Amino acid sequence: MSAAWHHLPILQVILPLFGAIVAAFLRRPGTAFALTLAISWLMPAIAGALLWQVLAGGPVSYHLGGWEPPWGIEYRVDLLNAFVLLLVSGLAAVMMPAARRSIDLEIETERQPRFYCMFLLCLTGLLGIAVTGDAFNAFVFLEISSLSTYVLIALGPDRRALLASYRYLIVGTIGATFYVIGVGLLYLVTGTLNMADLASRIGPAWETQSRAILAALGFITVGIGLKLALFPLHAWLPNAYTYAPSWVTAFLSASATKVAIYLLVRFYFSVFGAAVDLDLLPVASFITVLSVAAMVLASISAVFELNLKRMLAYSSVAQIGYITLGIGLQNQAGVTGGLVHIVNHGMMKAALFLAAAAVFLRVRTVRIPELAGIGRKMPWTMAAFSVAGLGLIGTPGTSGFVSKWYLVLGAIERGWWPLAFLIVASSLIALVYVGRFLEVAWMREPAQGLAEAADPPGSVLVPLLALAAATVYFGLDTGLTAGIAGQAAQSLLGGTR
Amino acid sequence: MDALLSVAGHYNYVVTVFLMVAGLYIVTARGNLIKKLVGLAIFQTSVYLLYIEPGKILGGTAPVLDPQFTTYSNPLPHVLILTAIVVGVATMALGLALVVRINEAFGSIEEEEIIEKDRAP
Numbered sequence: 001m002s003a004a005w006h007h008l009p010i011l012q013v014i015l016p017l018f019g020a021i022v023a024a025f026l027r028r029p030g031t032a033f034a035l036t037l038a039i040s041w042l043m044p045a046i047a048g049a050l051l052w053q054v055l056a057g058g059p060v061s062y063h064l065g066g067w068e069p070p071w072g073i074e075y076r077v078d079l080l081n082a083f084v085l086l087l088v089s090g091l092a093a094v095m096m097p098a099a100r101r102s103i104d105l106e107i108e109t110e111r112q113p114r115f116y117c118m119f120l121l122c123l124t125g126l127l128g129i130a131v132t133g134d135a136f137n138a139f140v141f142l143e144i145s146s147l148s149t150y151v152l153i154a155l156g157p158d159r160r161a162l163l164a165s166y167r168y169l170i171v172g173t174i175g176a177t178f179y180v181i182g183v184g185l186l187y188l189v190t191g192t193l194n195m196a197d198l199a200s201r202i203g204p205a206w207e208t209q210s211r212a213i214l215a216a217l218g219f220i221t222v223g224i225g226l227k228l229a230l231f232p233l234h235a236w237l238p239n240a241y242t243y244a245p246s247w248v249t250a251f252l253s254a255s256a257t258k259v260a261i262y263l264l265v266r267f268y269f270s271v272f273g274a275a276v277d278l279d280l281l282p283v284a285s286f287i288t289v290l291s292v293a294a295m296v297l298a299s300i301s302a303v304f305e306l307n308l309k310r311m312l313a314y315s316s317v318a319q320i321g322y323i324t325l326g327i328g329l330q331n332q333a334g335v336t337g338g339l340v341h342i343v344n345h346g347m348m349k350a351a352l353f354l355a356a357a358a359v360f361l362r363v364r365t366v367r368i369p370e371l372a373g374i375g376r377k378m379p380w381t382m383a384a385f386s387v388a389g390l391g392l393i394g395t396p397g398t399s400g401f402v403s404k405w406y407l408v409l410g411a412i413e414r415g416w417w418p419l420a421f422l423i424v425a426s427s428l429i430a431l432v433y434v435g436r437f438l439e440v441a442w443m444r445e446p447a448q449g450l451a452e453a454a455d456p457p458g459s460v461l462v463p464l465l466a467l468a469a470a471t472v473y474f475g476l477d478t479g480l481t482a483g484i485a486g487q488a489a490q491s492l493l494g495g496t497r
Numbered sequence: 498m499d500a501l502l503s504v505a506g507h508y509n510y511v512v513t514v515f516l517m518v519a520g521l522y523i524v525t526a527r528g529n530l531i532k533k534l535v536g537l538a539i540f541q542t543s544v545y546l547l548y549i550e551p552g553k554i555l556g557g558t559a560p561v562l563d564p565q566f567t568t569y570s571n572p573l574p575h576v577l578i579l580t581a582i583v584v585g586v587a588t589m590a591l592g593l594a595l596v597v598r599i600n601e602a603f604g605s606i607e608e609e610e611i612i613e614k615d616r617a618p
Contacts, residue, residue, distance in 0.1 A: 136580075174537070
């Protein structure tokens with residue numbers, strides 16, 4: 001038992017990887033689902049134990065194959081990693097029971113075991129990015145998660161899913177290649193790939209090689225920016241989220257972009273920030289401007305959208321803007337707000353897309369005009385949607401309010417009053433697009449096509465209600481989310497020069 | 498003159514950057530889904546050069562310790578790029594498979610025709 005205790009970081013990657021291999025050979029969807037469910041329920045327990053280890057004894061360093069870093073690959077888990085690991089594996093575990101019914105409807109039976117195989121590979125990649133302390137290893141995991149994501153999206157029932165997947169593949173590969181170019185330039189300058197080692201060697205090299213280091217920063221920022229759908233690099237996201245199988249959209253919105261944001265934060269603060277004065281790097285102003293553009297413009301796009309999933313996808317681009325805004329603010333309150341919004345937005349969007357999946361399960365459409373009066377037919381589903389939607393707006397008492405509170409504090413602390421105003425203004429646009437759908441769902445007489453609609457079975461409804469309840473719970477008790485995010489932000493900013 | 502010499506001295510980087518930009522240009526400028534993938538492959542391959550070139554030292558041998566040799570090439574970039582090649586092959590296989598499925602579903606691999614067919618039904 002104590003042996004396993006020391007091997008927790010690698011278990012995060014090994015378990016879903018082996019699960020994926022086994023799932024690839026299974027023929028019956030039921031068996032593959034049971035295996036996936038077991039693994040996805042085990043992962044948060046491991047992530048929780050890791051978080052406990054980190055809280056008790058500081059960062060955990062795991063040497064792969066016993067090779068000392070920086071020669072061997074190091075898995076390094078500090079508060080921020082453990083936090084992201086727990087978020088991704090926790091949300092996957094909560095959502096997994098809902099997968100069976102939703103996937104049964106949207107994917108042919110003989111393809112379903114492969115679906116679970118791809119999901120487990122995607123989970124491997126995402127958890128791998130979050131756990132590794134090696135820049136090149138992060139690239140490999142980035143591609144493991146991306147390649148499986150392309151397949152998951154292409155499994156969507158509409159033929160346009162294929163095109164969305166192809167476009168994401170092109171853009172995603174360009175992003176990953178940009179990231180490798182950036183890492184390559186850093187390797188040329190420093191001769192190392194270990195993130196902690198990079199941080200200590202970039203500083204001395206800055207005097208003579210600042211141009212190469214800045215180029216590396218640029219390539220890495222754009223590369224990861226493509227993966228996390230930073231405005232205006234978000235063009236792949238709306239189609240991919242709209243045409244992917246409904247459950248896949250819910251999972252991706254809660255995890256894939258969040259992990260990419262984590263990687264950006266890690267590079268920005270722990271690698272570049274730890275080596276060079278952040279004010280010398282031209283990233284903050286750049287990211288702040290793009291974040292504000294995302295918050296406002298993507299929200300406006302969402303207002304005019306008639307497809308519920310696409311509306312939520314544009315909303316995701318806008319919400320990612322809030323997270324990156326926190327990074328751009330570079331102060332304690334701002335970074336805390338950004339990090340806590342990773343969790344809060346993950347929960348809210350998972351609930352919203354899961355509600356959309358439940359709607360599709362019952363009425364086979366997610367076009368808003370055809371969903372008039374859906375609230376009267378599916379009251380619990382729409383109640384959960386409404387609560388999560390209020391969170392998206394940032395209503396006090398929901399977790400969305402907590403994130404925006406910290407972001408506004410961060411903006412005021414910097415003296416950027418117009419920014420604080422824009423955060424509130426973009427929330428009002430969110431009120432418009434969420435309110436518009438809620439009006440259609442609750443206030444109108446049920447449409448013809450909805451006569452037989454009813455709340456989904458418990459396996460879908462319980463995860464949905466749990467996520468909506470979490471949105472309220474973490475809006476009232478911020479100890480676990482904002483508390484840990486605050487500590488993580490403190491150690492991130494404390495490590496910078 | 499100095500600038501020209503410096504460029505000539507770093508001709509390996511010139512080749513790398515040329516391939517990089519050419520690949521990226523093909524991806525954006527071509528409407529044929531296969532040609533886009535070809536461009537993507539060129540773009541990815543240029544990065545292999547970026548890693549491997551600086552690892553080679555003129556006159557250096559494989560890093561097997563032997564009293565006869567004192568100069569060794571760096572083996573790590575080769576290992577890294579071996580991994581990157583595997584990733585590139587997987588990406589290409591998946592991309593081509595997607596194009597096959599797109600051709601089955603839409604009856605075309607030209608981006609403009611596909612968009613037109615998408616509007617029609």
